[in-house]
Amino acid sequence: MTARIREFLRDRHANANDHGPCLVVDLDVVRDNYQNFAKALPDTRVFYAVKANPAAEVLTLLAGLGSCFDTASVAEIEMVLAAGATADRISLGNTIKKERDVARAYALGVRLYAVDCQAEVDKIARAAPGSRVFCRILSDCVGAEWPLSRKFGCEPAMAVDVLEHAHRLGLEAYGISFHVGSQQRNPHAWDRALASAAAVFRDCGDRGMNLSMVNLGGGFPTKYLKNVPTVKAYGAAIFRALRRHFGNRIPETIIEPGRGMVGNAGVIEAEVVLVSKKSENDDVRWVYLDIGKFGGLAETMDESIRYPIRTPRDGRDAELAPCVLAGPTCDSADVLYEKVPYPLPISLEIGDKVLIEGTGAYTATYSSVAFNGFAPLQTFHI
Amino acid sequence: MTARIREFLRDRHANANDHGPCLVVDLDVVRDNYQNFAKALPDTRVFYAVKANPAAEVLTLLAGLGSCFDTASVAEIEMVLAAGATADRISLGNTIKKERDVARAYALGVRLYAVDCQAEVDKIARAAPGSRVFCRILSDCVGAEWPLSRKFGCEPAMAVDVLEHAHRLGLEAYGISFHVGSQQRNPHAWDRALASAAAVFRDCGDRGMNLSMVNLGGGFPTKYLKNVPTVKAYGAAIFRALRRHFGNRIPETIIEPGRGMVGNAGVIEAEVVLVSKKSENDDVRWVYLDIGKFGGLAETMDESIRYPIRTPRDGRDAELAPCVLAGPTCDSADVLYEKVPYPLPISLEIGDKVLIEGTGAYTATYSSVAFNGFAPLQTFHI
Numbered sequence: 001m002t003a004r005i006r007e008f009l010r011d012r013h014a015n016a017n018d019h020g021p022c023l024v025v026d027l028d029v030v031r032d033n034y035q036n037f038a039k040a041l042p043d044t045r046v047f048y049a050v051k052a053n054p055a056a057e058v059l060t061l062l063a064g065l066g067s068c069f070d071t072a073s074v075a076e077i078e079m080v081l082a083a084g085a086t087a088d089r090i091s092l093g094n095t096i097k098k099e100r101d102v103a104r105a106y107a108l109g110v111r112l113y114a115v116d117c118q119a120e121v122d123k124i125a126r127a128a129p130g131s132r133v134f135c136r137i138l139s140d141c142v143g144a145e146w147p148l149s150r151k152f153g154c155e156p157a158m159a160v161d162v163l164e165h166a167h168r169l170g171l172e173a174y175g176i177s178f179h180v181g182s183q184q185r186n187p188h189a190w191d192r193a194l195a196s197a198a199a200v201f202r203d204c205g206d207r208g209m210n211l212s213m214v215n216l217g218g219g220f221p222t223k224y225l226k227n228v229p230t231v232k233a234y235g236a237a238i239f240r241a242l243r244r245h246f247g248n249r250i251p252e253t254i255i256e257p258g259r260g261m262v263g264n265a266g267v268i269e270a271e272v273v274l275v276s277k278k279s280e281n282d283d284v285r286w287v288y289l290d291i292g293k294f295g296g297l298a299e300t301m302d303e304s305i306r307y308p309i310r311t312p313r314d315g316r317d318a319e320l321a322p323c324v325l326a327g328p329t330c331d332s333a334d335v336l337y338e339k340v341p342y343p344l345p346i347s348l349e350i351g352d353k354v355l356i357e358g359t360g361a362y363t364a365t366y367s368s369v370a371f372n373g374f375a376p377l378q379t380f381h382i
Numbered sequence: 383m384t385a386r387i388r389e390f391l392r393d394r395h396a397n398a399n400d401h402g403p404c405l406v407v408d409l410d411v412v413r414d415n416y417q418n419f420a421k422a423l424p425d426t427r428v429f430y431a432v433k434a435n436p437a438a439e440v441l442t443l444l445a446g447l448g449s450c451f452d453t454a455s456v457a458e459i460e461m462v463l464a465a466g467a468t469a470d471r472i473s474l475g476n477t478i479k480k481e482r483d484v485a486r487a488y489a490l491g492v493r494l495y496a497v498d499c500q501a502e503v504d505k506i507a508r509a510a511p512g513s514r515v516f517c518r519i520l521s522d523c524v525g526a527e528w529p530l531s532r533k534f535g536c537e538p539a540m541a542v543d544v545l546e547h548a549h550r551l552g553l554e555a556y557g558i559s560f561h562v563g564s565q566q567r568n569p570h571a572w573d574r575a576l577a578s579a580a581a582v583f584r585d586c587g588d589r590g591m592n593l594s595m596v597n598l599g600g601g602f603p604t605k606y607l608k609n610v611p612t613v614k615a616y617g618a619a620i621f622r623a624l625r626r627h628f629g630n631r632i633p634e635t636i637i638e639p640g641r642g643m644v645g646n647a648g649v650i651e652a653e654v655v656l657v658s659k660k661s662e663n664d665d666v667r668w669v670y671l672d673i674g675k676f677g678g679l680a681e682t683m684d685e686s687i688r689y690p691i692r693t694p695r696d697g698r699d700a701e702l703a704p705c706v707l708a709g710p711t712c713d714s715a716d717v718l719y720e721k722v723p724y725p726l727p728i729s730l731e732i733g734d735k736v737l738i739e740g741t742g743a744y745t746a747t748y749s750s751v752a753f754n755g756f757a758p759l760q761t762f763h764i
Contacts, residue, residue: 019482051712051754072712075755094754096656096670096710099732100401117658119732138660149714151668155661274478276499278520279537286533288478294748298676301683301715330433330454330476332531333683350481350501364751366676369758371747372433372476373457 001310001357002026005267008382012269013353021270021291022378025053025360027061029265033231034065037220037257040235044253047091049218050076052258052361053266057381059083062261070256074104081108093177093215093256095120095136095152103127114177114215116154118165125169132174133166134215135159137200139193144181144219145304153178156196160203167209175213175251176200182259183305184219187229187237191244198245211251214242218256222263224358225306231260259361266360268296268377272352273328284341285323287348292327292334296359296377298366300336310355313345321346329372383692383739384408387649390764394651395735403652403673404760407435407742409443411647415613416447419602419639422617426635429473431600432458434640434743435648439763441465444643452638456486463490475559475638477502477518477534485509496559496597498536500547507551514556515548516597517541519582521575526563526601527686535560538578542585549591557595557633558582564641565687566601569611569619573626580627593633596624600638604645606740607688613642641743648742650678650759654734655710666723667705669730674709674716678759679738680748682718692737695727703728711754 005024012018037046047070048062054076059069060083068089069080080090087109092102095116102113106128113124116136124131138153154162163173176197180189194214201211216238221228242250274288291297299305309325322341327334336342367376387406394400419428429452430444436458441451445467452475453459462472469491474484477498484495488510495506498518506513520535536544545555558579562571576596583593598620603610624632656670673679681687691707704723709716718724749758 019480049712054752054755071755073755075752075757079755094710094712096708098401098653098655098672117656119656119658123732149717149720150660151708151714151717152712153660154658158659158661161662271480273480274499274501276501276536277540278532278535279540280543290480294680298750326478326533328476328478330431330534332533335531335533338531350505365753367751368680369747369749369751370436370457373436373453373455373461375457376751 001267001355002029004028004382008380009269020375020378021268021295022380023266023268023296023359023364025055025058025262025266025379025381027057027265027381030058030061030262031065033261033265034062034067036231037255037261040231041238041253041255044216044255047093047254047256048261049256049258050080051365053262054079054365055379055381056083058262068254074101077105077108077110087111097123099123099127106131112174115162115166116152118162121162121166121169121171125166125171130170130172132172134175134177134213135162136177136179137196139178139180139196143184143186143189145183145185145221156200159200160207163204163209163211164207173204173209173211175211175215177215177217179217180219182219183221185221185226185228187234189219190216190238191241194241194245201246201251213252213254216253216255218258218260220257220260222259222358222361225308262360263358264360266358266363268356268359268363270354270356272348272350272354275348275350283322285321286326287323287344288326288328289354290328291377292329292336294329294331294334294368294371295327295374296363296367297327297336299362303337303339306337307359308357309342309344310357311345311348312352313347318345318347320344328374331371383649383737384411386410386764390762391651402757402760403650403677404762405648405650405678405741405746407437407440407644407648407761407763409439409647409763412440412443412644413447415643415647416444416449418613419637419643422613423620423635423637426598426637429475429636429638430643431638431640432462433747435644436461436747437761437763438465440644450636456483459487459490459492469493479505481505481509488513494556497544497548498534500544503544503548503551503553507548507553512552512554514554515545516557516559516595517544518559518561519578521560521562521578525566525568525571527565527567527603538582541582542589545586545591545593546589555586555591555593557593557597559597559599561599562601564601565603567603567608567610569616571601572598572620573623576623576627583628583633595634595636598635598637600640600642602639602642604641604740604743607690644742645740646742648740648745650738650741650745652736652738654730654732654736657730657732665704667703668708669705669726670708670710671736672710673759674711674718676711676713676716676750676753677709677756678745678749679709679718681744685719685721688719689741690739691724691726692739693727693730694734695729700727700729702726711756713753
């Protein structure tokens, strides 16, 4: 929560017609985050993961600061170009691409692509000849709060074959990428993945390919309820791991922060629609907000991400009681926290505004178009 | 799959620029479904659950056939009115409502509201004076494929107090509602809930309130992979349960089919973007489609709903192998079926079009606005 966001919300409340939940992102915080990444990893290029928050204001700010961009689709590439970045600062980092989308990306000037299998290499060789490709390898996600499935990446041994296939088809076998899991709270998580990456570098070298780059992925956490290590701590741990596994031949590196770049810059303001019990003698109250899983808080899925919530009833003497927290739709799956109820002041009332912090990433674009007739999350970038 | 949908898709393919997944809904099937409900439960009014598919074409068709409408928000009320139904055919069935939304619904003419606690009654007494309210009671969901949480409803004993509170505030204590769980495959599931409802009727009678109506909710299934009983079987089982618990004083009844009205009317056509393995000797292939959890298939959450999928490689002699099925976004949670892999022909190839059946309900409006830059699901109602 920043003074600028607080002031913005005060003005918004003065406009009585301005109802419904909204996300407010403080661009000054995004700027600080970018500069902290740049400082903590001075030899590493920052590719902002656009999917975390593709708002034009965020992209324009980061383009101006010199950031590069990791995109998931042609639409995201177009947004980045519109924000003023050139195509040589863009990677298409999605390992799942239609060949015609690769062709469109190539036509727009993009020359850096992620792959994790030979079929994907074939598409790029045909539709984006001569481009650089990096192969994503699987890595475990111990320590991540939003661990990744095996959806992206291949086993390291297969990566060598995939890169050799690319090399044979005239592509530049450029490097390796991995992802240690989103909201990774352990700075040492990169160590094991870098050991695998170094092994792939050696195996490729044995086959006559000199890889240049390691994409360290994202995973940098934002502060929710628990404290997280500083970006500086991540930078130091990653540098030590690079030294350990690559010795004096440290490759070019890039990082892809998304949540770490914008998560803590945003606050969602929501309204308490109802506080109720299911029977007279229930211990747990149900608190219903005007935002839920389908309005932007999709990452509460399985209660993985636990956002800090501020209410106007907070205070040193506020008595708390456990609440089940739910969204406003008629979908019974639209419950945010139930397995571990959320403690909120017992004085909380219908109509109270609550602030859901750390919501600058992976919220607005997850909103459903119109489920139950509710509009997508309003956003303001200030 | 109907001949009309097949023909529509053939024409669409002829237009080479028409890419991306789409939902096609055959309105003739919706009409048949409505008429089957009307026939199976001749004394019951049908309130179509608009949230299942709020497309103007569906609403206009059903308004013309004489259906009533269960809505979740003011926006849905406005859509129904725009489709030509009058306000006396609309209920606001969401138990979680802002008071200003109740006021707007009242101004639009709506006089029938769902509640499940006294606080909600207070709002309606203030913002929609004199209206009818029905109280939702909790019921178990044994037999449902998409079981409901305790999010909506209160214990039956509390419902009597809630209705008495409404009565004292000048509202009409109109009846009881319950929901036996979505995709309920057991026609006898209504029996136990009707026993509870009858008990509330008696207790209210003892306190001088004569309830009139039982809202039997939705839950009527659509056929996915397993066969489901006919609507006629549901009608007969419900009628017997009403007789058993209400004797000769059978109340007015309404039903709220959503999935049962539109689910089997829709087919999503998607494209295979990638087929790959994670290592050379993997048993399971990964098949990536251009639609996933955030593009309309949200109900694959926890792999609850298992859609039938047709491919151009099907056939009596097609050899099948288990696949993990995933969507196109860079979100590792965007996996449709993994715990129980989906058997698909081993000859399936990149670029193949697949048909995902039974997708007329709870798909298009769940689409995210733009996650990863992907557009919301295109829809065609023919």
